[in-house]
Amino acid sequence: MNSDLSNRVALVTGASRGLGAAIAVELGRRGARVAVNYFGSADKAGRVVEEIRAAGGEAAAFGADVRDEAQVARLIADVEGRFGLIDVLVLNATGPQPMIKLDDLTWRACLDQLEFFVKSPVLLVKAVMGQMKRRRFGRIINIGSEVFGRGVPEFSNYVSAKGAQHGLTRSWAMELAPWQITVNTVAPGWIPTERHAGDSQESKDAYAAAVPMRRMGLAQEVAATVAFLASDGAGFLTGQNLAVNGGNTLG
Numbered sequence: 001m002n003s004d005l006s007n008r009v010a011l012v013t014g015a016s017r018g019l020g021a022a023i024a025v026e027l028g029r030r031g032a033r034v035a036v037n038y039f040g041s042a043d044k045a046g047r048v049v050e051e052i053r054a055a056g057g058e059a060a061a062f063g064a065d066v067r068d069e070a071q072v073a074r075l076i077a078d079v080e081g082r083f084g085l086i087d088v089l090v091l092n093a094t095g096p097q098p099m100i101k102l103d104d105l106t107w108r109a110c111l112d113q114l115e116f117f118v119k120s121p122v123l124l125v126k127a128v129m130g131q132m133k134r135r136r137f138g139r140i141i142n143i144g145s146e147v148f149g150r151g152v153p154e155f156s157n158y159v160s161a162k163g164a165q166h167g168l169t170r171s172w173a174m175e176l177a178p179w180q181i182t183v184n185t186v187a188p189g190w191i192p193t194e195r196h197a198g199d200s201q202e203s204k205d206a207y208a209a210a211v212p213m214r215r216m217g218l219a220q221e222v223a224a225t226v227a228f229l230a231s232d233g234a235g236f237l238t239g240q241n242l243a244v245n246g247g248n249t250l251g
């Protein structure tokens with residue numbers, strides 16, 4: 001096991017599948033004690049925990065709706081009771097992401113996305129920042145998306161919320177910098193997860209053909225970037241948007 005995150009405690013929201021699961025596994029492989037948050041899929045979260053333990057790591061699953069203030073408070077208390085104070089917070093959870101034409105767009109549809117990408121980060125960061133400030137250490141990592149850099153038609157509900165999430169990164173990075181707490185966004189390109197099972201091979205091929213590296217990314221490539229940001233070596237890197245998308249958007 002690589003041990004660059006040993007003695008660190010990490011909470012990854014929405015880690016029962018997809019990118020969150022890959023991030024949790026990678027942080028565990030590097031020695032962090034990992035809290036695997038899930039919403040509905042206790043069984044899948046359990047399998048992620050097993051994978052981390054099988055590789056010699058330490059992990060446990062914690063069910064909570066990260067949009068709910070009381071559940072977030074309980075989640076943080078449960079994680080800290082089990083593993084100790086949280087050093088690394090990865091804000092990854094997402095619900096359904098429907099594409100909606102402007103004609104059909106409603107405020108409710110926008111709020112559905114903002115609950116994941118603004119409300120939940122606000123609740124979680126407020127719950128951990130006190131102890132991070134006291135200890136003068138913290139790594140907050142927002143999982144954003146390349147869609148904000150690209151702009152995508154008929155998706156403004158999601159694109160605008162991802163833009164707002166990066167706005168949190170930018171402001172919080174400056175606000176928390178005096179305490180040596182870093183806040184960054186990792187913005188993946190399209191990386192097929194379970195949620196994309198219904199998407200056609202044609203649409204995936206067309207996307208990949210337009211990426212400068214001519215391929216889609218891997219969940220492990222996002223996870224490795226998150227693990228780097230969580231490490232001691234990234235201590236002077238804050239307020240940034242790291243696109244993991246084969247050059248599809250440029251900094």
Ligand SMILES: NC(=O)c1ccc[n+]([C@@H]2O[C@H](COP(=O)([O-])OP(=O)(O)OC[C@H]3O[C@@H](n4cnc5c(N)ncnc54)[C@H](OP(=O)(O)O)[C@@H]3O)[C@@H](O)[C@H]2O)c1
Pocket residue numbers: 013014015016017018019020037038039040041042044064065066067091092093094095143144145146187188189190191192193194195
């Ligand atoms: N995959 C991509 O192509 C891509 C590209 C750019 C950005 N992203 C971003 O990457 C992140 C992960 O995306 P993904 O594709 O890996 O998603 P995913 O496979 O659909 O997984 C979503 C995760 O969020 C959890 N979740 C859902 N509602 C929740 C709630 N209320 N409270 C706590 N957890 C909840 C799910 O848990 P249960 O299964 O337990 O319900 C699941 O673990 C998102 O922020 C997404 O916007 C993804």
